[in-house]
Amino acid sequence: MICRKCDASATILIRKEYWYCNTCFITNTNHKFRACLGKSKTLSSNEKVLICLSGGANSIVLLELVHSGITLDGTKKLRVVPFFLHIIETATEDAIRKANIIIDQCKKHNFNLYVININEYYSTNNVLPKPNIITQTKTEALNNMKLNVSTTIYHDAIVKIKRNLFLRVASELSCKIIFTAETTTQLAKRLLTNLAIGRGSQVEYDIGFADQRDKTIRILRPMKDISNEEIEYFVKLKQLNPVYDHSNTETGLQSVIDNFVSDLQDNYPATVSTVCKTADKIGSMENTTNRKNCTLCQSIVALKSAKLTAVEATIFSRQMCFKPSATNDKIEVMQSISEDKNPIFPNINETLCYGCSRNYSELNTYL
Template identity: 30%
Template sequence: MVTHKFRATVGKSKLVNRGERVLVCVSGSQSSVSLLHMIWTGLQQSTYKRLTFEPVVLYIDESVLHDYPLDQVKKIKELFEKYGLTYHIVKFSAAVYLDNCLNKDTNVDQYNDKLQNIFNNLSDLTLKEDMLMKLRKRAITKLADLLKCTRIMTAENEHKLSIRLLSNVALGRGSQISLDIGLAVNNKNNNNTSLVTIRPMRNLSAKEISYYALFNKLDDFMHSNFLTATSEDESIQKTTERFVNDLQVDFPSTVSTIFRTGEKISEKTSAIAYCLLCQGIMEVNVSPSSAMEATKYSKYVSLMGVKALKLSLKELKNEETNEKNCNGCKCRNKQDLKEKIIESLCYACTHIIQELESLDDLPEEILNKEKERLQFKKMEEQIKDFLL
């Protein structure tokens, strides 16, 4: 039944064409190891049932941020070699900062420091986990381009996607739900517009995957992360997970209900912009009476007191900018860039960037994209008077 669900999902509407290169992301979790086994089994089938795409297996080594067992990468490598598939093991810092991140001889010590600085500046576990997911997504997209893959397969199951759905709503990423839980998501905000992320395990429950791994004697290679050994109240993601798990115990259809409801939620707007950091959908032309604008206004009132009640949101933003201006000090240039970048971020990513002491540790491509946007905007302002 599990294999049938997987093959039915992959075969739906011909998501993957014959001979296409597919980047299969393996984290070492039970779900990702099961995905790898299903693909390998599908490649061994008779001609009629055989999977016809070309898998390229990817493992991103995040030991720079977490405490891995010393033999973790070695075991992952042995697993890949057992299946005989093309595979790549890439350091996380190299994937985030380097264009040619497949070169194993490159010294990544300085990039390890930059990556650690980013997460050390984020005191909130919620923001750390959110930032990790967004940087990981950017890294996977970059590697798919480098390896000339037109499809990306990830191993999120129904339970994990249900938790992510509710977490996204709590984080202010409601407009991005369809991108984060959809079956096949086209990465429109990327040079390679044909790149599609597929989630073939999304119709499988955590219990089904556990039984599949048990019957096929599959070992997982899970490691610690930011949320390991933390209390349930220290992050939105952990609180959401507890909420869903507790409901699932008394009401077994909780996960499937959340998941099926989330499938029906999508952003229907022609005016779409994309976040500079997470590459997700940004809301444009937001109504002054929206929840987002109300939250911003509340923040200014908390910071500035009674005088904020007499000003509009636009006037409050200008007031804050003037207060930050330290009389021509050189640090003002960096503050200006930070404020400009925030204009290109979604609501949730704004909180992440505001926590960072310096933007110097961000990937160069993010800073370059913002500089290009500012140059284009400046040119647009210069020529608008000459346009009819």
């Protein structure tokens, strides 16, 4: 087969349809990354950017793409000042060994890496340590959480906690932009998960190119047009060594969706990017003046509307079940929904969105 960009013989087949030679494949991946950032026109020259590295294959590719962008000359040069961050999720020896490998991978490109433990979420002080140093923390709150709540809620809460830490570190480093490394495939999984766990109204922020929930710091996803299949080829060709394998290993709702999307990608490769393109077009119809934001995820909290929502219906039937039969008071559904007393959805529509309120009811000792 012949490469679709030049006349060399092709070595790589993407989405069972497009043939590339090695050189054109790497050029094309770089192009997708730059085109995504270029279209948005959100970066000013010498913008300070916090780049979050999980240690997975996608994050090591992001590191490479940023490095090759910065080392270019002339108009193609990526004009950002990068800061790199890795969050250790479990304080095990293995996690620390892996964090040290990521430090070395950054050092190879003359970059520094900040490493923080996820338990810093509970600290009220500044969280930023010296670069390239791993400080041990004794707090194990999140490890306990993992043992005590359902896997579905744990995964959802971890995503929100990490986002919170990204924003805190960015603010301490005076970065107004954050890059995260989600691929098309990962975003398709997140979209379906969001719909399943009641975060459908947050799709715009969780799946789109830019998460603008925070007023001063924007989270961008410049790898959103690159698929896991392309990441795998890139890692192989450049002989990179990811330290974490994020392919599905655990149970829970997210893992069921993981399997579903991975299977789609193998058998119907075009579907995954269609899913994400559809998500890109979904915007919120909410009236944005006079809005309240969720204190945990910063999404807009649902305003009272004339229509009865599924949450309100659930609360109503719950109240009917527990209501003492002697009283004949009229039940004020709409008012009681926002009351803290509600046992299934604490603080809903006051300080928390539906998704966070549901998590909070399971996790209140950990958040």
